Amino acid sequence: MNQKTETAAADFTATKDELKKLLKKIKGEESDSREFSDARREFKEVLAGATPMMIALAEQELVQEGFSQDDLVTACDIHLELFKDSIEKPDLEVPADHPIARFQEDHRVILHLMEELRETVLKAKSRGSLEAAQDEMASIERLTDDLLETENHNVRQENTLFPILERHGLEQPPAIMWLEHTEMKQEKKKIKALLNERESKDFPTLINLLEAMSIMLIEKFASHTQKEQNILYVTALEVITDEEWNDIKEECDNLGYFNERRRN
Numbered sequence: 001m002n003q004k005t006e007t008a009a010a011d012f013t014a015t016k017d018e019l020k021k022l023l024k025k026i027k028g029e030e031s032d033s034r035e036f037s038d039a040r041r042e043f044k045e046v047l048a049g050a051t052p053m054m055i056a057l058a059e060q061e062l063v064q065e066g067f068s069q070d071d072l073v074t075a076c077d078i079h080l081e082l083f084k085d086s087i088e089k090p091d092l093e094v095p096a097d098h099p100i101a102r103f104q105e106d107h108r109v110i111l112h113l114m115e116e117l118r119e120t121v122l123k124a125k126s127r128g129s130l131e132a133a134q135d136e137m138a139s140i141e142r143l144t145d146d147l148l149e150t151e152n153h154n155v156r157q158e159n160t161l162f163p164i165l166e167r168h169g170l171e172q173p174p175a176i177m178w179l180e181h182t183e184m185k186q187e188k189k190k191i192k193a194l195l196n197e198r199e200s201k202d203f204p205t206l207i208n209l210l211e212a213m214s215i216m217l218i219e220k221f222a223s224h225t226q227k228e229q230n231i232l233y234v235t236a237l238e239v240i241t242d243e244e245w246n247d248i249k250e251e252c253d254n255l256g257y258f259n260e261r262r263r264n
Contacts, residue, residue, distance in 0.1 A: 012054060018046050019058040023067075044081065055219075087111050087225065092233055099161070099248045100233050102257070106153040107225050109258075113150065114221060117143040118214040125207045130198060133207075137198065140210065144191050147217075151188075152258040154181040159255060160248040161236060168239045173232050180224045187217050 022043040047055070059067075087107050094100045120143060124136035158181065162174035191213050198206055240248075 015046065015050050016054045016058045016061075019043070019050060019054060020062055022046060023058070023062060084111065086229065090229055092229055092237075094237070097249070099245060099252055100236070102252065103153065103157065103228070103233070106150070106258075107228075110147070110150050110153065110221065111218075111225075113143055113147050114214070114218045117147065118211075118218060121207065121210045121214050125211065128203070130203045130206070133203075137195070141192075141195050144188060144195060147188050148185075148192065149258045151181075151185055152256065154185070156252045156255050156257075157181075160251045161232075164240055164244050164248065165232075165236060170235060170239065173235060177224070177228065177232055180220070180227075184217065184220055184224065187213065187220065191217075 022039060026039045026043060087104075090104050092100070092104070094104075117140065120136050120139045124133040124140065127133035127136065130137065158174075158178060162178065165171075165174050191210065194201075194206070194209060194213070
C-alpha cells in the first residue's frame with residue numbers, strides 16, 4: 001500500500017470513527033436540548049464530508065455495539081436534512097427544458113413521497129394496532145403504489161441517457177446506476193408484499209419492518225441520487241452533444257412521465 005492509499009484509508013477510518021463518536025454523543029445528550037443541538041450541528045458538519053460507505057459502516061458498527069434501529073433514526077434525520085438541501089437547490093444548473101432539469105424535479109417528487117411514507121408509518125406505529133391504523137395503512141399502500149409508479153423516472157434514464165453515455169465509451173457509471181435502480185425497485189416491491197401480508201403478521205413486527213424498510217429506502221435513494229447529481233449528470237453534460245440531448249428529450253416525452261399531480 002503506497003503512502004497516498006494509506007492516507008486515504010486513515011482519513012476514511014477517522015471520519016467513520018468521528019461519525020460514531022458524535023452519534024453516541026447525540027444519544028447521550030437527548031435530554032439536554034442545547035447540548036443535543038450542538039451535537040447535531042457537529043454531526044451535520046462531519047456528515048457533509050462523509051461518503052455513503054462511511055455512514056453505512058458507522059451505523060453497522062454501532063448496531064454491533066448495541067445501538068437499536070430507533071437510535072439510528074436521528075442519523076437518518078440529519079442525513080435527510082443535508083440531502084434535502086442538495087435536492088431542493090442542486091449545484092448543477094441547467095435550462096428549465098433540459099432533460100436533466102426534469103430528472104432533478106423527479107428527485108424532489110420522489111423524496112417527498114419517501115418522506116411522506118416514513119411519516120405515515122410512524123403515525124401508524126403510534127396507533128398501536130392494525131385495526132386502529134387502518135387509515136394510515138391505506139395511505140402507506142397508496143404511497144407505495146405511487147413510488148412504484150416513479151420507476152418511470154428510471155426507465156427514462158435507462159432508455160435514453162444510459163445508451164448514449166455507453167455510445168461515448170462510458171459504460172461503468174450507467175451500469176452502477178442501473179443496478180441501484182433494480183435494488184430500489186426490489187425494496188419497493190418488498191414493502192408492497194409486506195402490506196399484502198399484513199393481516200397475517202403481528203402489528204409490532206409489521207410496523208417495525210415497515211419503519212426499517214422506509215428508512216433504508218430513503219438512505220439508498222439519498223446515496224444513489226448524490227451519485228447521479230455529482231457523477232452521472234456532470235459526465236453527461238461534458239460528453240453529450242446538443243443534438244443528442246434533443247433526442248433524449250424527444251424520447252423521454254414519448255415514454256411519458258409519472259403522475260403529474262405529484263408535481264403540483
